[in-house]
Amino acid sequence: MKNEEKQQRLQHLKNIVANMPEQPGSYQYWDENGTIIYVGKAKNLKKRVASYFHKEVDRFKTKVLVSKICDITYTVVKSEEDALLLENSLIKKYKPRYNVLLKDGKTYPSICVTNEPYPRIFKTRNINRKWGTYYGPYSNMGPMIAVMDLIKKLFKPRACHLPLTKEKIEEGKYKTCLKYHLHLCDAPCVGKQSWEDYQENIRKAKEILKGNTREILNQLTQLMMQKAELMKFEEAEYIKQQIILIEGYCAKSEVVSHSLHNIDVFSIINDEHQQTAFINYLHVTNGSINQAFTIEYKRKLAESDEELLAMAIPEIRSRFNSDAKEIILPMEIEWKLEGVDFTIPQRGDKKHLLELSEMNAKQYKIDRLKQTEKLNPEQRQTRLMNELQEALQLTKMPYQIECFDNSNISGTDAVAGCVVFKGMKPSKKDYRKYNIKTVAGPDDYASMKEVVRRRYMRMKEENTPLPDLIITDGGKGQMEVVRQVVEDELHLQIPIAGLAKDNRHRTNELLFGFPPVVIGMKTDSELFHILTKIQDEVHRYAISFHRDKRSKHALHSELDEIKGIGPKTKESLLKTFKTVKNIKNASLEDLEKNIGKAKANIVFQFFHAEKLEMKNEK
Numbered sequence: 001m002k003n004e005e006k007q008q009r010l011q012h013l014k015n016i017v018a019n020m021p022e023q024p025g026s027y028q029y030w031d032e033n034g035t036i037i038y039v040g041k042a043k044n045l046k047k048r049v050a051s052y053f054h055k056e057v058d059r060f061k062t063k064v065l066v067s068k069i070c071d072i073t074y075t076v077v078k079s080e081e082d083a084l085l086l087e088n089s090l091i092k093k094y095k096p097r098y099n100v101l102l103k104d105g106k107t108y109p110s111i112c113v114t115n116e117p118y119p120r121i122f123k124t125r126n127i128n129r130k131w132g133t134y135y136g137p138y139s140n141m142g143p144m145i146a147v148m149d150l151i152k153k154l155f156k157p158r159a160c161h162l163p164l165t166k167e168k169i170e171e172g173k174y175k176t177c178l179k180y181h182l183h184l185c186d187a188p189c190v191g192k193q194s195w196e197d198y199q200e201n202i203r204k205a206k207e208i209l210k211g212n213t214r215e216i217l218n219q220l221t222q223l224m225m226q227k228a229e230l231m232k233f234e235e236a237e238y239i240k241q242q243i244i245l246i247e248g249y250c251a252k253s254e255v256v257s258h259s260l261h262n263i264d265v266f267s268i269i270n271d272e273h274q275q276t277a278f279i280n281y282l283h284v285t286n287g288s289i290n291q292a293f294t295i296e297y298k299r300k301l302a303e304s305d306e307e308l309l310a311m312a313i314p315e316i317r318s319r320f321n322s323d324a325k326e327i328i329l330p331m332e333i334e335w336k337l338e339g340v341d342f343t344i345p346q347r348g349d350k351k352h353l354l355e356l357s358e359m360n361a362k363q364y365k366i367d368r369l370k371q372t373e374k375l376n377p378e379q380r381q382t383r384l385m386n387e388l389q390e391a392l393q394l395t396k397m398p399y400q401i402e403c404f405d406n407s408n409i410s411g412t413d414a415v416a417g418c419v420v421f422k423g424m425k426p427s428k429k430d431y432r433k434y435n436i437k438t439v440a441g442p443d444d445y446a447s448m449k450e451v452v453r454r455r456y457m458r459m460k461e462e463n464t465p466l467p468d469l470i471i472t473d474g475g476k477g478q479m480e481v482v483r484q485v486v487e488d489e490l491h492l493q494i495p496i497a498g499l500a501k502d503n504r505h506r507t508n509e510l511l512f513g514f515p516p517v518v519i520g521m522k523t524d525s526e527l528f529h530i531l532t533k534i535q536d537e538v539h540r541y542a543i544s545f546h547r548d549k550r551s552k553h554a555l556h557s558e559l560d561e562i563k564g565i566g567p568k569t570k571e572s573l574l575k576t577f578k579t580v581k582n583i584k585n586a587s588l589e590d591l592e593k594n595i596g597k598a599k600a601n602i603v604f605q606f607f608h609a610e611k612l613e614m615k616n617e618k
Contacts, residue, residue: 009070014053016072020046023076026086029098030071037068038098038301041087041310043334045074061301065098081337084314100311101298109144110136111209118164118188118195119202121157123148135209136291143292151208154242155201156185164189208246211285217246260284260349264324266313267357268305269365275299278368279312280361283322284353291320294364310335328354381424387527388469391519392512394495398469399423403538404455404482405473406436406447407546414439416451417542420467421534433545445481448472452485456492466494473535475500475509476516483514499535507532559583562606569595573603583607 020027025045029038042048052066077083091099109123114132123144127134138144151157158164162174174189186193207216220243227236265282276298283291295316297308310333317324326341328350336342345351369383385397392398401421406414420430434454439446459466470486472478479498486492497519498511510519510531521528559570559580576594577583583591584607591600 010053013069013072017046017050017053020049020074021076022046024078024080024083025074025076026083026090027072027074028090028094029065029069029096030073031068032070036090036094036096038065038096039087039090039094041083043080043083045076049074061098065301079338080335081314084310084335084337085318088311088315088318098300100300100303100308109138109141110134111138111144111148113202113206113209116164117166118158118198120159120161121148121151121202121205122159133206138292147208150245151205152184153245154208155205157202157205158185158188160189162189166195211283211291213246217243220246260353262324263326263328263350263353264313264317264322265328265353265357266309266316267330267354267361268309269358269361270305271365271369275302277305277308278361278365279308279316280357280364281312281316281320282353282357282360283320283324292360293320294361296364296368306331306333309333313337328357330354330358378423384424384527384530388531391510391521391527392469392495392497394469396468398495400465400467401469401471401534402455402467403471403473403534404448404451405538405542406444406451407542414447415542415545416447417538417545418451418455419534419538419541421537424530426537431541433541444474445477448478449481449485452482453489456486456490456494460490460492466492468495470494470496471531471534472496472498473538474498475511479511479514479516499531507535562603564602565599569599 022044024043025041027040027042027045027049028036029040031037040048049072052062052069075086077086109125110127112120112122112124112132112134114120115130116132119132136144159179160177164174168174169189169191172190176187176190176192177185179185180187180192186198188195188198204216204219207213220239224236224239224243227233227239261284263284265280265284267280269278269280270276271278276296278294278296280294281292293316295312297312299308309329309331313327313335314337316322325339326343327337328343328345330344332344333342343350345354382397385399388394389397399422401424402418403421404416404418406416414436416434416436418432418434420427422430432455434451436447436450438450456466458464470482472482475498479496482496486494486496495512498516499507500509500511502508508523510521510528511517512519559565559573572595573583573591574580577586583603588600588604591603594600595603
């Protein structure tokens with residue numbers, strides 16, 4: 001777009017903004033193709049839309065959006081709540097490119113109570129309001145399974161798909177099934193349970209699904225007392241068992257005081273790497289949570305948490321038909337709903353509810369992350385590298401990580417190992433073993449210096465890509481000797497970290513920087529587990545190399561020093577004479593019988609050289 005056309009476009013948009021009313025409403029941005037690319041809401045249309053065209057707008061994505069706008073339309077409404085609802089409906093209708101992307105839980109199961117003469121109760125993922133009344137959806141299967149089990153035990157709704165009607169039952173068209181004989185159904189299909197009794201059970205089941213367990217308990221308690229007064233003790237005992245079942249369910253589901261009734265709870269958790277937010281919703285009735293739902297939002301213009309909550313609240317309340325007069329939130333939001341109080345609790349049961357909601361949102365985030373990373377393992381590796389980069393404040397992502405460790409026994413057979421991890425996975429073809437050549441005795445620091453010097457001097461000479469991070473299997477001392485070689489001697493800029501152990505030899509700290517400081521990282525976090533895995537791997541690798549070297553020395557014998565004697569000859573001698581001592585004491589004739597004259601002479605002379613020299617001198 002030419003500069004002149006750009007100026008004309010901006011002037012056209014500013015003229016529209018200048019004439020906009022200072023009232024609540026929704027505004028829509030259109031591109032050159034006549035497509036709505038963004039829908040917004042405002043308590044004051046003129047001020048809100050004008051803010052997009054200020055020179056100090058610093059969000060890159062907002063600048064990109066403004067560059068695409070060719071026209072602006074708006075709709076004026078009476079209240080802030082109407083503006084929220086209108087924005088929500090327009091986003092659903094037009095799905096604008098630059099609006100928050102809503103990923104809802106349409107695949108979550110709900111509980112359906114059908115509209116049949118003899119209703120059925122079952123879980124389903126298919127929502128069709130013509131079939132019946134739906135309760136849910138349930139993002140957590142545990143509460144749904146618990147309430148379904150309770151309803152089945154208490155009210156025994158039929159599980160068959162028979163088209164039951166009073167007329168067909170009276171005509172005797174049906175027979176009892178196995179569930180009746182297992183006491184899982186009271187057989188309304190053959191008239192063993194009356195229509196009125198079955199409908200009463202369904203009514204009670206609906207109340208439990210709504211969370212009204214207190215009301216059901218009160219009714220059952222009164223009925224039990226009536227039966228007891230009439231001396232109908234068996235019926236009273238049956239009702240008592242129902243009360244015990246409901247109380248057991250309440251003990252698991254209730255988290256707050258019974259005084260809290262008809263309250264909505266919203267919390268928000270962010271995933272910064274994915275520009276995603278997870279908003280959890282809980283509905284509390286009579287102290288019980290009877291609805292729990294988490295919804296995922298993809299940010300398009302770096303929307304704030306307050307903006308996302310303002311969008312989610314009317315959306316979710318509309319979905320669940322909530323008329324709660326109190327909403328618990330983790331923060332203040334500008335938007336208000338008529339007749340609804342917003343509470344930000346600091347302590348007590350309401351604070352506990354908010355924490356519970358946040359816990360659900362975090363769990364949903366973890367579940368989504370696991371699902372995504374199972375389909376795309378590289379995403380997990382990238383996430384962990386990002387976390388490590390942020391923790392150490394590195395200038396680039398640590399794709400290649402190298403770790404060193406020494407191994408020796410009192411300075412003998414001293415060796416070292418270097419393991420390489422690429423993309424948080426071991427790259428075994430790049431592992432390297434080192435025999436310590438210049439260090440005498442058990443000096444770990446000097447050994448580490450030698451290995452690091454040899455490693456990076458060679459990489460520097462061969463112009464091989466250097467690692468993004470070095471991790472030492474040790475604390476400040478190991479870090480310092482590595483730094484002296486890398487920075488002071490070789491003049492390389494490679495970040496160096498260290499994994500330190502506590503007095504019980506357990507890795508408990510990640511060190512970084514000079515002077516080294518402890519990096520705050522939970523020892524049970526996934527990233528810390530990966531780092532300790534690297535440490536364990538280099539330790540295993542160095543120890544294995546050291547054991548191999550010791551084994552070779554242990555198997556070494558005097559026969560290995562005899563020039564002209566190969567492995568087969570050695571094997572033949574040991575098979576016949578069993579030990580080196582016996583070979584040494586054997587006569588020349590015995591050796592010739594076993595390995596021939598020429599080789600026998602070589603072996604005999606090796607072991608008896610001194611005696612032969614003394615004999616010749618005489």
